[in-house]
Amino acid sequence: MVRIRLSRHGAKRQPVYRVVVADQHSPRDGRIVENLGYFNPRTEPETISIDVERARYWIGVGAQPSYAVERLLKAAGVFVAQAAPVA
Secondary structure, eight states, rough: EEEEEEEEEETTTEEEEEEEEEEEEEESSSSOOOEEEEETTTSSSEEEEHHHHHHHHHTTOOOOEEEHHHHHHHHHOOSSOOOOOOO
16 A cells, blocks of 8 residues: 655754655655655744645545644645535
């Protein structure tokens, strides 16, 4: 299965993360399929830069985002809130 997840970069105790598409069996910082953007938690406010169109494409073809990436995708506007169906 293909997952959208974070890949850690940066110096010791100064993490910067890339939002990547990778096979779920590859290591955290291993081989990736595509780089979708980055996330810097050390800035105030946190810096999030994600290619929204490519993220929607990957979710459309079945890629599963990790819990942390799902939070970032919601902040970036990839997921649009859907109204509850009226019964």
